[in-house]
Amino acid sequence: MTIKEYDFVYLTNTPSFYKVNLCNEIAKTHSLLLVLYGYGDEAVNRELKNKDEYNFDYIFLHDGKAEARNMLLTFFKLARLITSTRYKKLLYSGWFAWEYNFLAFFTPKNKNCIISESSNLESYFASYKGWLKKKIINRMSIALPSGELHKKLFLDIGFKGPINMTGGVGIFNKGNRSLKRNTNKSSLKYLYVGRLIDIKNLTFLVEEFNANGKSLTIAGSGILEKELRAISKNNIHYLGFVQNEELSRIYEEHDVFILPSRSEPWGLVVDEAIYYGLPVIVSDKVGCSVDLVKKTEAGIVFHLDDPVDFRRSLDEIELHYAKFCRNVEKVDFNKRDIQQVNVYNRLIKSSPTY
Numbered sequence: 001m002t003i004k005e006y007d008f009v010y011l012t013n014t015p016s017f018y019k020v021n022l023c024n025e026i027a028k029t030h031s032l033l034l035v036l037y038g039y040g041d042e043a044v045n046r047e048l049k050n051k052d053e054y055n056f057d058y059i060f061l062h063d064g065k066a067e068a069r070n071m072l073l074t075f076f077k078l079a080r081l082i083t084s085t086r087y088k089k090l091l092y093s094g095w096f097a098w099e100y101n102f103l104a105f106f107t108p109k110n111k112n113c114i115i116s117e118s119s120n121l122e123s124y125f126a127s128y129k130g131w132l133k134k135k136i137i138n139r140m141s142i143a144l145p146s147g148e149l150h151k152k153l154f155l156d157i158g159f160k161g162p163i164n165m166t167g168g169v170g171i172f173n174k175g176n177r178s179l180k181r182n183t184n185k186s187s188l189k190y191l192y193v194g195r196l197i198d199i200k201n202l203t204f205l206v207e208e209f210n211a212n213g214k215s216l217t218i219a220g221s222g223i224l225e226k227e228l229r230a231i232s233k234n235n236i237h238y239l240g241f242v243q244n245e246e247l248s249r250i251y252e253e254h255d256v257f258i259l260p261s262r263s264e265p266w267g268l269v270v271d272e273a274i275y276y277g278l279p280v281i282v283s284d285k286v287g288c289s290v291d292l293v294k295k296t297e298a299g300i301v302f303h304l305d306d307p308v309d310f311r312r313s314l315d316e317i318e319l320h321y322a323k324f325c326r327n328v329e330k331v332d333f334n335k336r337d338i339q340q341v342n343v344y345n346r347l348i349k350s351s352p353t354y
Helices: 017-026 071-083 098-103 127-137 149-157 200-210 225-231 243-254 268-275 287-292 307-319 321-329 333-349
Strands: 004-012 032-036 057-060 084-092 112-118 142-145 189-193 215-219 235-242 255-259 279-282 299-302
Touching: 004 017, 004 333, 017 032, 017 333, 071 084, 071 098, 084 333, 098 225, 112 149, 142 149, 142 333, 149 287, 189 200, 189 243, 189 268, 200 215, 200 235, 200 307, 215 243, 225 235, 243 268, 255 268, 268 279, 268 287, 279 287, 279 307, 287 299, 299 307, 307 321
Parallel strands: 004 032, 004 084, 032 057, 084 112, 112 142, 189 215, 189 255, 215 235, 255 279, 279 299
Antiparallel strands: none
């Protein structure tokens, strides 16, 4: 059997573009194998076809829809892969996959690292599933939470190992960035980008904009699209699904981004909106609300489903729009990307041997 060697083996679900970009950056200085179990609808996936495009190696345990995989077969493929591979660090992307969770009990704890996009806002440990999560997490030597609320999850459960905050969930695609905005507008154009599903809390958003008459654009598709269109007044416009390559233009045509989600582990669209110059309004259930909104003062966090607090947020954004735009301009995404990659680089410096 041929034994391959890598600095990192990264176990995740599907080839989300932001994870692929992160792996590409890490692999500029360290060897990396990305392990996936299919394609899925939960994120914008990148088609991985031409291996020459990437600095890393990758393998699909299941070639097709992730939801249709045979988990037992996938586990056996994974087990064979791991036994034929030498690695310095094994990166587990959360605790969502049965195959990866089971594997964690058989791989060396000192090499196991857990990447967490989940925060203390949506992770619960009281039930049997919570007990199992703790067991899986305790098989890890290092925790790599995305942000402050994600770090708090590990502090709350008394994780014993180092907790190295990455500052993000990956590296998003960046187009030409134009930060020149008219801050003297009499009215602002608001924007939502994402799936039209219940957890995004869009009925609340539509009802608020039906009442205030302000301009709102909703970009995305999902099972609630027909229902939302039916209850929306003429000040609310729908774009349907927008290709990722077209989003930069959409962001630049608007003034403020809103993410009212009931639950959002991170919220990569918030990164994108700020990058393209938009102040943001997010609910307090959005995972990046501390790191990208409160700390940078690039927007406002409102209490979930609180109409009075939401209206206060709109008033404050409109009253101090120029100030928020200046704060948005100060957010250095190149620095954020470098800091994120460096967290992984330091793992190898502390683990020089296979």
